[in-house]
């Protein structure tokens with residue numbers, strides 16, 4: 565048994581949890597803040613048999629991978645106070661840090 | 674030294690924490706949501722010497738075990754709009770998932 | 783790779799996180815409550831190479847160590863209802879409990 569502890573971006577959490585749950589994995593979500601990712605983080609805990617670790621990591625990487633997205637940045641127009649033009653800019657989103665820890669003992673009640 | 678990570682139901686948390694604390698165990702409570710148990714979950718962390726792991730697990734199982742309880746389900750009465758009869762129904766409550774992890778090193782400050 | 787899980791006092795968290803971050807460590811902060819420390823607790827998770835464990839523990843101990851501070855306790859003045867004199871009293875603040883756990887596998891996405 566292994567315990568997978570994944571620190572992901574808040575915005576990726578719903579999709580990641582849904583995909584994991586649909587594949588039959590039981591996910592616990594911890595509220596976390598600050599940390600190495602800008603904005604809010606979520607920590608997921610998933611306990612699985614060691615044969616399933618690769619599959620869980622693949623889902624987390626797929627749903628949370630660091631990627632560039634196009635956002636609209638309003639930019640003030642030169643010489644026209646209060647008038648803004650919107651430019652598309654690339655922003656980095658997502659990203660995950662995943663720790664796998666060995667479980668000595670696993671119990672259900 | 675072992676670190677016990679237990680995911681329990683919110684409604685069992687106060688009783689479980691009280692019993693653990695009364696037995697001298699130091700419990701840290703993490704807010705957790707979603708996960709494999711319906712409703713809110715709580716994650717407890719308890720660090721103990723390995724000789725105490727059985728005792729801590731016994732307390733958690735005892736206070737959080739999955740069990741049936743009788744709840745009242747209001748049911749609309751046929752042909753009487755707005756009138757409800759309350760039937761007792763069995764609901765499943767509680768349940769715990771417990772991971773025990775080996776601690777390499779333990780420090781206090 | 784090691785995962786350091788530190789349970790510290792809320793009031794020490796900003797300073798501890800700042801020092802760790804300034805030294806280049808990536809810190810994840812989990813909200814935690816109750817536990818063995820009075821008042822609110824914060825759980826920090828820091829994943830580091832094993833050579834860095836001592837340095838991280840030193841920063842946490844330094845920023846969170848249990849210590850006495852002088853606080854002002856307002857005390858009602860005898861025979862003068864509603865009039866309070868402030869006495870300095872010593873209070874115990876801070877304190878940390880640190881678990882180091884071995885990481886089987888570490889991944890970034």
Ligand code: NI
Pocket residue numbers: 573574575602603604658
């Ligand atoms: Ni974000």
Ligand code: NI
Pocket residue numbers: 682683684711712713767
């Ligand atoms: Ni519930």
Ligand code: NI
Pocket residue numbers: 791792793820821822876
């Ligand atoms: Ni405090």
